[in-house]
Amino acid sequence: MSLSTKPLSGMRQRLPGEFRIEKFVTETLCLSSVRAGFEEYDGPVIEPLGLFAAKSGSELVGRQSYCFKDRGGREVILRPEMTPSLARMVAAQGELQLPVRWFSTPLCYRYERPQRGRVREFLQFNLDILGSENLAAELEVILVLQGIMKSFKAPSSIYRIGWSSRRFMSDALARCGVTKELTGGVFSAIDKRDKMKADAWADFLLGACGGNSVVARQVISLVSVEFLSDPWLMDLMSGSSAFQEVVEFNELLQGVGIPSAVFSPGVVRGLDYYTGIVFELMDTGGENNRSLCGGGRYDNLVGLFGNKKISGVGFGLGVLTLTLFLETYKLIPDSVREAAPADVYIAVASSDATAAAGLLAASIRDEGIRVMMDVSGKKLGKQFSEASRYGIPFVVTVGPDEVETGEYKMKNLSDGKIFTGSLAEITGRLK
RNA sequence: GUGGGUGUAGUUCAGUUGGUAGAGCCCCUGAUUGUGGUUCAGGUGGUCGCCGGUUCAAGCCCGGUCACCCACCCCA
The missing domain is CATH 3.40.50.800 (Anticodon-binding domain)
Known part of the structure; x- marks a missing residue:
């Protein structure tokens, strides 16, 4: 009986030709970050389970993680993402000069069934600013994201940065008549909108709204809003500070002129710790169905490690999903492919x-x-x-x-x- | 965890109503003994994923199993 020639399912193995392409992608990411004054860091691959149990989401930790007991009987996990480790590193520094602007390209692990763009061991580029509550921080990370796409020579027509705000949406849903208990369910229903047929989705949403058709109609109006100047929306949100923040951020984006950034109330993001502005990067063609990048503001993550209140904003970007995107649009230079x-x-x-x-x-x-x-x-x-x-x-x-x-x-x-x-x-x- | 698809040479794949396994590319040798690509001549390479069943006979039919791919869930 000879050994299998295959690595474990979903585990990373790169022949030189593939490795060259991956390296080109990660080095370009690094260059774009350094150009914006970000510094590189790293953290441990194995972490205590508790680090993720608190804030990352039960699905991620409970069902999609590599976790086990080490020889000392500790419950440990192969990190499924980087942000909690980053929050701990920042929290542990007594005299760190804030805000910090850091990036990393860690290997992360999720135990899920492999498919196109999804594997079990993957590189996830992370870029964060911690210690600034200013909307300029959101703007800065989105600018870096745009700079990344530019450095890959991706025209703004082939991708879209959809953005919204968790705080705004919670407020708006409450004003639409969604009760606190139903908010989570309505959020995930909104998240599924693009993946379902309109009729089926409307039924699904109605269920999430507890069968209240008046409320469901309001929610449909909300996620259909295309402009912040929409009279119905302005009436609904009058006096909301979260809405004001969204309007303000929109003006910032307009002022800089980022054509691919679009206000999209349907963008919710999966991770539990996001609190404020959230955004994602999508392929506008149909080839790459999942988001290439997701991010936003998380206010309470560093607070897990003590009394410090440090707010952060950043994003994670899948190196594999990005590479597939670049391959789709033939943006990997021949000089890299045939070096x-x-x-x-x-x-x-x-x-x-x-x-x-x-x-x-x-x-x-x-x-x-x-x-x-x-x-x-x-x-x-x-x-x-x-x-x-x-x-x-x-x-x-x-x-x-x-x-x-x-x-x-x-x-x-x-x-x-x-x-x-x-x-x-x-x-x-x-x- | 749920649903669908595919497993045949290193690789991409063909294989008819069941009748002794095929092609392109790659690789190797030679034409060319100290000079590559093109061309030409030749050659290596297979447990047809695995186990069982039906049959005179199975790559093909049936049952099971494993692996991979795709989609869902979730997310980068």
């Missing part, structure tokens, strides 16, 4: 020249040039094939003749021309 592993290949004409070839390889490498030396021992033609397959542009041949004369032949594989020269002349050419 050669070396600048020059050293072909060894006969085995007695191996030491000389090694010496040559080392001295060219010292100049910062990427050199792949043949280790196959195959005949010369095969070595050229190998270089060609790798996409390496130059081949230098080393054999008894070269060892004797110190003159090397370098072939340019794209035009077939051969250059002859000393080691210094060869490296000069390659630089």
